[in-house]
Amino acid sequence: MIEKSIEESIVLSIFDLSNQLKKIGDEVYQKVGLTTQQWLILLHLANNPNLPFFKREKHEKDLMASELADSLNVTRANITNLINVLLDKGLIRQYEDHDDRRKKRLKLTKKGVALVNKTQPSRLGVINFLTEGFTKTEKQTFLQFLEQCMNKLINEDEKIKSFHKLLVDRKG
Amino acid sequence: MIEKSIEESIVLSIFDLSNQLKKIGDEVYQKVGLTTQQWLILLHLANNPNLPFFKREKHEKDLMASELADSLNVTRANITNLINVLLDKGLIRQYEDHDDRRKKRLKLTKKGVALVNKTQPSRLGVINFLTEGFTKTEKQTFLQFLEQCMNKLINEDEKIKSFHKLLVDRKG
């Protein structure tokens, strides 16, 4: 019998919640012909300051595909495909970086900006509805908690893998 | 320019964190030939009390495929595939419900139980490491927060869709 644990409950709930949010997101964005991943790219190009990516690192210049790959935790090849869809739809445009001609930087078009602006109120409406009833302090603690988890996952990679070695070494 | 919002930061962080956790999970479970989804099924069949599913509803009898589909938020057809892999690996077994012959109930085999037990310490090790440094009270508040979000997503479906109608109705 596995024991109750707040910590495991939290992690499993985060998983579940993220899943549900993604499902709902997919349903909504489907109406404008996008997937949640494509949508996230638009949010990045809109410089949404609430994205964890922008909390980790500041960006002066427009983003490029490899930075999006980093943030979304997928391959560059995958980003190429996602970007092509957004280009086709005229939501973003691409231009070459004059300082480094390997790089292509990405920017929302007017149409892209308009779409983000149009959807932002209903996005925030849902988000505020979901999270209402907690104090600002509680929410801040909550956010710190999430950010700590993320930092550890990113910066203490080796420590985490050491836990898993227990599993693999004495297999069977 | 999109404004800073704790609430949006939280939601985007949950998304990001879940993603990272899934990636790490996939890496680890790959070593025993499983995916994160297959792993989650094992956790369900082990009656892990920390799964949101078991907090929402109590289950006396062994689970069946359609209940897993509910919990994982995927189609039954998908569960059939996932289950077949686990059956092939001898980690679970299936038996017919005598009261309702449409139903097939699922159970961990000895091998399945052994695998869950073997991996639980390293899973909990990582989880405790990630979440350390917060008080029990803070963690409880956090969990309540997550559970509130989930409840609203599940029970107040219509309210949420009403936000999105803003988006679709005045399209363009």
Next chain:
DNA sequence: AAATATAGTTAATAATATTAACTATTTTAG
């Protein structure tokens, strides 16, 4: 100057999941 690294793309393919159609059984409603 040569070797290595970075950015992006392409083609083939893997994985993950969905839809639709079907069988079998049970429940509901007239």
Next chain:
DNA sequence: CTAAAATAGTTAATATTATTAACTATATTT
């Protein structure tokens, strides 16, 4: 009590989402 609807599971075809590996072009390092 029967006909219709609902539930459980499966199968086959397909969609989607993502990865790997090989490649070009450019920049950086040694």
